[in-house]
Amino acid sequence: MKPAPFDYLRAEAEEEAVSALAEAGDDARLLAGGQTLMPMLNMRLVEPAVLIDISRLPGRAAIADDGTAIEVGAAVTQASLEAWPALAGRAPLLARALPLIGHAQTRSRGTVCGSLAFADPAAELPLCLATLGGEVVLRSRAGTRTLAATAFQTGMLSTACREDEMVAAARFPAAEPGAGYAFAEFARRHGDFAIVAVAVIARENGLRIGVGGVAERPVVAEWPLLEGDALDDALDALAWSLDADDDPHVSAHYRRALVQGLGRRTVLAALEART
Amino acid sequence: MKRLEADGRHRVGLALNGREASGWAEPRMLLSDFLRHELGATGTHVGCEHGVCGACTVRLDGTPVRACLTLAVQAEGRRVDTVEGLAPEGELTELQRAFRRHHALQCGFCTPGILMSLTAWLETNPAPHEGEIRELLSGHLCRCTGYSGIVAAALEIAEAQAGRRADD
Ligand code: FES
Numbered sequence: 069m070k071p072a073p074f075d076y077l078r079a080e081a082e083e084e085a086v087s088a089l090a091e092a093g094d095d096a097r098l099l100a101g102g103q104t105l106m107p108m109l110n111m112r113l114v115e116p117a118v119l120i121d122i123s124r125l126p127g128r129a130a131i132a133d134d135g136t137a138i139e140v141g142a143a144v145t146q147a148s149l150e151a152w153p154a155l156a157g158r159a160p161l162l163a164r165a166l167p168l169i170g171h172a173q174t175r176s177r178g179t180v181c182g183s184l185a186f187a188d189p190a191a192e193l194p195l196c197l198a199t200l201g202g203e204v205v206l207r208s209r210a211g212t213r214t215l216a217a218t219a220f221q222t223g224m225l226s227t228a229c230r231e232d233e234m235v236a237a238a239r240f241p242a243a244e245p246g247a248g249y250a251f252a253e254f255a256r257r258h259g260d261f262a263i264v265a266v267a268v269i270a271r272e273n274g275l276r277i278g279v280g281g282v283a284e285r286p287v288v289a290e291w292p293l294l295e296g297d298a299l300d301d302a303l304d305a306l307a308w309s310l311d312a313d314d315d316p317h318v319s320a321h322y323r324r325a326l327v328q329g330l331g332r333r334t335v336l337a338a339l340e341a342r343t
Numbered sequence: 344m345k346r347l348e349a350d351g352r353h354r355v356g357l358a359l360n361g362r363e364a365s366g367w368a369e370p371r372m373l374l375s376d377f378l379r380h381e382l383g384a385t386g387t388h389v390g391c392e393h394g395v396c397g398a399c400t401v402r403l404d405g406t407p408v409r410a411c412l413t414l415a416v417q418a419e420g421r422r423v424d425t426v427e428g429l430a431p432e433g434e435l436t437e438l439q440r441a442f443r444r445h446h447a448l449q450c451g452f453c454t455p456g457i458l459m460s461l462t463a464w465l466e467t468n469p470a471p472h473e474g475e476i477r478e479l480l481s482g483h484l485c486r487c488t489g490y491s492g493i494v495a496a497a498l499e500i501a502e503a504q505a506g507r508r509a510d511d
Pocket residue numbers: 388389390391392393394395396397398399400409410411412
């Protein structure tokens with residue numbers, strides 16, 4: 069339960085981090101908040117030769133609102149985004165999802181971009197980013213590229229981030245005027261990864277619904293405004309389309325039932341939250 | 344950029360409970376082990392070493408974090424507060440006394456971490472709200488108490504604080 073030896077590099081600038089990454093290639097791992105990587109190191113699931121600490125990168129510790137999107141830098145913790153005074157008004161979906169991530173004692177170090185980079189299919193932040201239609205900014209020595217959430221997260225724990233790239237920032241579209249946002253998840257214990265998580269944006273003339281925890285990555289559907297049986301039918305079709313599997317914790321049937329039940333509740337909450 | 348070689352031992356200095364302290368650490372040494380084995384501060388306990396149990400919770404620059412998910416070298420130059428810092432003169436804090444009154448500990452293994460989380464929470468002058476306390480305690484596992492005593496102790500102190508604020 070102790071990490072294997074590694075060289076430790078503390079990057080003080082992004083250029084340093086990406087140069088070190090380019091040199092070390094797949095022998096290196098980036099350490100941001102460490103709330104996923106450190107357990108993996110402790111259990112020796114990963115044994116990198118070099119650890120590049122980006123948790124104190126001065127240029128990437130900021131949350132910036134450019135009017136259309138909220139840009140969150142690689143060193144921003146989940147707790148500091150949660151405490152951002154404009155959060156509820158500018159990013160209501162994140163305001164609802166952040167308190168559900170792990171525990172206060174892990175959000176204090178866990179980063180927003182780190183969660184996206186890890187790409188757990190049941191994690192809250194990738195689901196929010198996909199549902200909102202956000203983007204990820206990737207940086208390497210060769211330059212910067214920006215990918216849509218759907219192009220970034222390619223599958224279970226896998227992303228389009230190359231070995232020589234770091235997730236430098238994430239861009240979450242800002243609240244649309246009039247729209248309502250809701251997020252809900254079901255887990256056996258508070259702070260666990262969700263068995264099923266649902267995010268919904270209710271607009272004047274339509275719904276956007278994202279589901280996490282069932283397929284390999286968050287799945288997002290775009291619907292007209294639905295209610296009653298039509299909503300139940302759409303949720304039923306969505307639940308079946310996700311190819312849920314049985315696992316040691318719950319059955320596929322159970323997951324589908326959660327998509328339907330939690331989905332309905334979350335859609336109604338989003339409709340209610342419209343202003 | 345600072346580079347610390349894997350097989351070297353590096354000097355790590357930090358402010359432990361307000362006092363300068365230093366020791367030697369390989370890059371892979373966890374903050375929890377550094378506190379216990381290098382600095383002799385064994386009040387911080389180690390349960391799971393993967394962030395789940397909360398026994399190792401300490402305050403890093405004031406914020407509760409998992410010492411088992413932090414490298415000692417990451418704490419260089421920072422402030423670390425552990426359970427030993429709560430009662431430096433041997434006199435228990437209000438919260439610790441409430442723990443005793445409410446039987447909020449039995450074996451005491453989980454207690455140091457819980458005290459660090461609750462102490463930080465109480466400093467924010469929270470509303471005395473049981474839901475919030477339980478939310479915070481979800482980051483700690485206690486195999487003995489069933490949590491009721493812990494909740495009661497924290498609630499009592501939060502209420503007392505709120506009462507004092509109302510009096511001012
Ligand atoms: S020992 Fe750190 S959380 Fe369990």
